[in-house]
Amino acid sequence: MIKFLDLKAINLKYEVEISNCFTRVLQSGWFLMGKELSQFEKEFAEFIGVKHCIGVANGLDALILIIRAYKEMGIINDGDEIIVPSNTYIATILAITHNNLIPVLVEPNIETFNIDCKKIEERITKKTKAIMPVHLFGRMVEMDTVTYIAQKYNLKVIEDSAQAHGAIYKNKKAGSWGDASGFSFYPGKNLGALGDGGAITTNDDTLAKICRALGNYGSEKKYENSYKGVNSRLDEIQAAILSVKLSHLDEDNQKRRNIAKYYLENIKNPKIELPKNTNSDLAHVWHLFVIKTQKRDALRKYFTEKEIETLIHYPIPPHKQACYKTDFELSCFPITEGMAKEVLSLPISPILQQSEIDAIVNTLNSF
Numbered sequence: 001m002i003k004f005l006d007l008k009a010i011n012l013k014y015e016v017e018i019s020n021c022f023t024r025v026l027q028s029g030w031f032l033m034g035k036e037l038s039q040f041e042k043e044f045a046e047f048i049g050v051k052h053c054i055g056v057a058n059g060l061d062a063l064i065l066i067i068r069a070y071k072e073m074g075i076i077n078d079g080d081e082i083i084v085p086s087n088t089y090i091a092t093i094l095a096i097t098h099n100n101l102i103p104v105l106v107e108p109n110i111e112t113f114n115i116d117c118k119k120i121e122e123r124i125t126k127k128t129k130a131i132m133p134v135h136l137f138g139r140m141v142e143m144d145t146v147t148y149i150a151q152k153y154n155l156k157v158i159e160d161s162a163q164a165h166g167a168i169y170k171n172k173k174a175g176s177w178g179d180a181s182g183f184s185f186y187p188g189k190n191l192g193a194l195g196d197g198g199a200i201t202t203n204d205d206t207l208a209k210i211c212r213a214l215g216n217y218g219s220e221k222k223y224e225n226s227y228k229g230v231n232s233r234l235d236e237i238q239a240a241i242l243s244v245k246l247s248h249l250d251e252d253n254q255k256r257r258n259i260a261k262y263y264l265e266n267i268k269n270p271k272i273e274l275p276k277n278t279n280s281d282l283a284h285v286w287h288l289f290v291i292k293t294q295k296r297d298a299l300r301k302y303f304t305e306k307e308i309e310t311l312i313h314y315p316i317p318p319h320k321q322a323c324y325k326t327d328f329e330l331s332c333f334p335i336t337e338g339m340a341k342e343v344l345s346l347p348i349s350p351i352l353q354q355s356e357i358d359a360i361v362n363t364l365n366s367f
Contacts, residue, residue: 002347002356004309007187009351011194014244018194021240031236033216040239043246044199047166048175052208054200055234056215059162059184062198063095063132065232066158066180069210070130071099072227075156080129082158085115086319086333088134092160093318095182096132097327104128105319105328107335111276113137113290117145124149130156135164135174137275137313138190138256138287143169143177158182161201165191166253168283175201180211185234185242190256190287191249193238252350256286259348259357263289266361271295273342288313291364292342299367300344306363311345 011018025036037055045053056062070076078100084092086105096103104123109116113136120131131150133141143159150157157178161167164174165183175181185197200211210227213220218229234242264274273292277284290313293299303310317336319328346360 001307002309002359004311004345004347005188005349006351007192010192010349013351014248017244018241021244022237025236025240028236032233034236036236036240036243037234040234040243040246041199043243045201047246047249048173048181048201050176050201051203051205052201054208054212054215055239056198056200056211057232057234058196059160059182059186059198060091060095061215061230061232062182062184062200063092063158063160064098065211065214065230066182066200066202066207067095067099067101067130068214069180069207070156072210072214073206076101076129079127081125081127083120083123083128083131083155085134085136086317086336087113087115087339088136088160088318089162089314090318090321091162091184092132092134093324097324101129102127103327105331105333107333108136108339110335110339112139113275113339114139114141117142117149120146120149121153124153124155128153128155130158132158132160133178134160134162135167137290138163138167138285139275139277140164140167140169140174140283143172147177156180162186162198163189163287164285165189165287166249166283167285176203179204180207185238190253190285191242191245193242195238197234197238197242199234253285255350256348257284259352260284260286260289262357263346263348263361267291267364269365269367271367272299272364286348289346289348290343291346292339293344294342295367296342296344299364302367303363306359308360308363309347312343313345315340 041053087108159178159181161174162184167174180202185193214229215232218227
């Protein structure tokens with residue numbers, strides 16, 4: 001069986017370094033908000049190219065806390081609107097509604113899967129306060145266009161970089177283009193922890209200070225609470241492990257690019273629509289390699305028969321989820337809905353062997 005993502009094998013590559021992390025943290029006797037977290041935050045901020053990184057419990061919390069901080073700053077208020085792609089994982093939308101704000105959905109570009117920048121302006125109203133682009137599957141949004149629109153209408157830009165660790169657009173990394181960005185370190189991400197984890201990146205000193213306090217019960221000083229905060233902190237063990245894996249991230253991302261290049265050059269089945277990768281300004285990190293076909297379910301069954309695991313990202317769009325039934329009852333997003341019926345994600349990871357890659361390509365070509 002070729003697994004979609006073999007997390008055991010991925011992490012065993014760094015077994016000695018990770019084991020040293022456990023020993024070092026255990027012997028330190030300090031498990032939260034210590035030297036390991038400070039070190040990782042410094043390293044990740046430098047990697048992204050920003051002043052501040054704040055470790056939090058997960059990627060959803062990162063986005064929630066950014067918006068919450070803007071509310072504390074008086075920049076965003078209950079009932080305001082945030083522009084967001086309709087084609088995304090539900091966490092992006094949840095971050096908005098958890099803050100009593102209104103998500104305004106914009107259809108994706110059919111070739112990139114990302115928000116269609118040409119459709120953003122028509123959705124802006126007097127209540128719009130931010131744009132939340134999602135760098136889906138590891139490909140960055142055309143951020144120069146997004147930031148131009150944001151500046152034109154005096155809007156904040158909050159990047160959802162949960163799938164784009166190390167992705168680059170015009171010499172700037174995901175997480176450094178916007179006013180703030182949220183990252184996830186879920187184990188399956190390009191930079192994954194051994195559990196949940198997340199981070200906020202920003203160059204805004206005030207925003208960083210408030211986000212850090214909000215994630216620590218609203219406290220900047222022990223037993224003094226400036227805000228009605230939450231408990232959302234990246235622990236010392238996860239921070240130490242992420243520091244190890246961060247040092248290998250560029251190498252691992254390049255392995256993903258090499259596999260993607262091989263797929264693009266060798267998959268020849270006319271029934272399969274391959275992802276487009278023609279823009280030289282986009283340094284895709286291929287968190288997912290997503291194909292499209294009108295015969296998706298039959299193809300997935302065929303892969304299963306050949307003992308190759310595939311996944312669907314995502315079979316039900318956010319606006320079609322039961323929890324948002326009343327919010328988007330009259331909404332129709334045909335491009336997003338069409339993608340949900342046709343997309344299929346192939347295995348892609350730094351530990352995939354050439355024999356496995358060939359088996360995946362041959363299976364697709366023989367379908």
